[in-house]
Amino acid sequence: MTTGFGLPVFHGVAIGPAVVYRKAQRILPVPSGDPAVEQAKFDAALETAREQLTALFEKAKKDIGEEHAAIVEVQLLMLDDLDYLDGVAMAIEGGAAAAIAALDTGEEFAQVFAAMDDEYMKARSADIRDMSHRLYDILCGAGGFQLPSEGSFLLVAEDLAPSETIQLPRERILAFLTRQGSSSSHTAILARTLNIPSLVQSDIPLEVAEDCKILAVDGFTGTWYADPDEETLAVLRKKQAEAAAARNALEAYRGKESITKGGRKILLAANIGSPEDAVDAIKADAEGVGLMRSEFLYLGRDSLPTEDELFEAYKKVAEIMGHRPVVIRTLDIGADKQVSYMGLEKEENPALGLRGLRICLTREEIFRPQLRAIYRASAYGHLNVMFPMVASVWELKAAKALCANVRAELEAEGVPTRDVPIGVMVETPAAAVLAHELAKEADFFSVGTNDLTQYTLAVDRQNAKLGEFYDPYHPALLALMAHIAKAANEAGIWAGICGELGADPKMQEKFIEMGYTELSMAAGRILETRKLVCESEL
Ligand code: PEP
Ligand code: MG
Numbered sequence: 001m002t003t004g005f006g007l008p009v010f011h012g013v014a015i016g017p018a019v020v021y022r023k024a025q026r027i028l029p030v031p032s033g034d035p036a037v038e039q040a041k042f043d044a045a046l047e048t049a050r051e052q053l054t055a056l057f058e059k060a061k062k063d064i065g066e067e068h069a070a071i072v073e074v075q076l077l078m079l080d081d082l083d084y085l086d087g088v089a090m091a092i093e094g095g096a097a098a099a100i101a102a103l104d105t106g107e108e109f110a111q112v113f114a115a116m117d118d119e120y121m122k123a124r125s126a127d128i129r130d131m132s133h134r135l136y137d138i139l140c141g142a143g144g145f146q147l148p149s150e151g152s153f154l155l156v157a158e159d160l161a162p163s164e165t166i167q168l169p170r171e172r173i174l175a176f177l178t179r180q181g182s183s184s185s186h187t188a189i190l191a192r193t194l195n196i197p198s199l200v201q202s203d204i205p206l207e208v209a210e211d212c213k214i215l216a217v218d219g220f221t222g223t224w225y226a227d228p229d230e231e232t233l234a235v236l237r238k239k240q241a242e243a244a245a246a247r248n249a250l251e252a253y254r255g256k257e258s259i260t261k262g263g264r265k266i267l268l269a270a271n272i273g274s275p276e277d278a279v280d281a282i283k284a285d286a287e288g289v290g291l292m293r294s295e296f297l298y299l300g301r302d303s304l305p306t307e308d309e310l311f312e313a314y315k316k317v318a319e320i321m322g323h324r325p326v327v328i329r330t331l332d333i334g335a336d337k338q339v340s341y342m343g344l345e346k347e348e349n350p351a352l353g354l355r356g357l358r359i360c361l362t363r364e365e366i367f368r369p370q371l372r373a374i375y376r377a378s379a380y381g382h383l384n385v386m387f388p389m390v391a392s393v394w395e396l397k398a399a400k401a402l403c404a405n406v407r408a409e410l411e412a413e414g415v416p417t418r419d420v421p422i423g424v425m426v427e428t429p430a431a432a433v434l435a436h437e438l439a440k441e442a443d444f445f446s447v448g449t450n451d452l453t454q455y456t457l458a459v460d461r462q463n464a465k466l467g468e469f470y471d472p473y474h475p476a477l478l479a480l481m482a483h484i485a486k487a488a489n490e491a492g493i494w495a496g497i498c499g500e501l502g503a504d505p506k507m508q509e510k511f512i513e514m515g516y517t518e519l520s521m522a523a524g525r526i527l528e529t530r531k532l533v534c535e536s537e538l
Helices: 035-064 066-078 082-093 098-114 119-139 186-194 206-211 230-253 275-283 307-321 357-362 364-378 393-412 429-433 435-439 449-457 464-469 475-491 508-514 523-535
Strands: 002-005 007-010 013-016 018-021 153-157 173-178 198-200 215-218 223-226 267-272 289-293 325-329 382-387 422-426 444-447 494-497 518-521
Touching (some): 013 153, 013 230, 018 206, 035 066, 035 098, 035 119, 082 098, 153 215, 186 198, 186 267, 206 223, 215 230, 230 523, 267 275, 267 325, 275 523, 289 518, 307 325, 357 364, 393 435, 429 449, 429 475, 435 444, 449 475, 475 508, 508 523
Parallel strands (some): 018 153, 153 173, 289 325, 422 444, 444 494, 494 518
Antiparallel strands (some): 215 223
16 A cells, blocks of 8 residues: 545545546657658558547547537548648658648648638638647657546546646546645636545655556545555545535535525525536536636637537526526636637736736627627526626726627627626735725626635745645735625625635635625535535524
């Protein structure tokens, strides 16, 4: 048995086989200098790509249906495209290595498609790129990461980017263990959403995880065990059973009103990233969605989602949540959530850079489709919109003006819309200090404590080495939190908390006392928070 520690980000116990996630390493093979040899390498890669895509197509058909699996089928057909194959052959003949010929020819074709007028053909440029990158990866020996095709496992990684986590089969993951990451990183947030015990900053060597037969994680103590002995296993199994019993006991709070003994009604909502999460929110008895992180619709793909794609996602969430309120946060890309296709420049200091509402206000072609999609979907439920990273009143006014413009445009087109309350995500100290001014323009506030902590204390939330300095109980932060709630109450608008601190049982009563009336959190925390609210004397 080998054992070690990590920072626990969700409680519980998980026991099972470990799978180690390693990022693909691409090593460009030394070109042979002989076109015939390079062509033979390319032909072999073509066959491997065909096998991979066929397997992927079959899986996609099973998982998401034939219609959606067509995306993969298109790429399979492209492998036979004679123009592409001729282009590669010519590049190889001209002295290029097979990998470079596959990649560069794919890029040339992708650009030709991207410049076409037809929307369908335009969209195919991403498929060509995807296909040629696959060939490139095969030729560079980066077979890509292969998950076991069935069974549950504990996922161990150096670190996981949001774009990587969204591609994982979440229902089969028993726990996350990362060597890096922080308690407010997105892997930690996902672990809480999925309700699974997880450790970040763990000292588990990847080789140990790779070699062990059974890995166990105790999310209560932050301990991991590789090949635990019988005695340890028995203790862990007992803990696991006790945790399950505690979860069952919380079932008594399902369907109950979240109200304190003194009569304060608190709305307990869920944080979600996709329509799929909304289903989990309903299962967890959430009373609404307090934060939909819409950037998850932008991650793990090669191009911007279209207005229609966004509309479909928002409509689905609105319909799933029914009469319950849903707060959609507009795109909060930048900082730790990067996408390659937006053409954003690399920044020295991304957390203080072009992110959140700043991107939207400088790129209307990115902002307008989001707002149109939200207003179109408003007819199907109770949607609210919220802007991230606001620091000045003018930013809120500019965003509101575009909302009004979009709604008028849709009405002129005969598209039904409803009123969509407009809120500010208070996550910069400037917005917190200006809460009284912002409250005159906003319908609600929701405090993003993850960023508000980082910006108030000037402590990078992603930097594992700063752990003890990232203090969410810091008096400066709590003073700002009290100020925000007071400003909202005086202006007669509601204030909630959607950062991780809103789910902290040590703080929840204090926040209710400050005047917060909504707490939004990982769905798995709803019932235990309801218990706390119902037992509160406030
Ligand atoms: C926050 O900053 O507290 C928040 C909820 O948003 P995110 O974690 O997505 O930045
Ligand atoms: Mg934030």
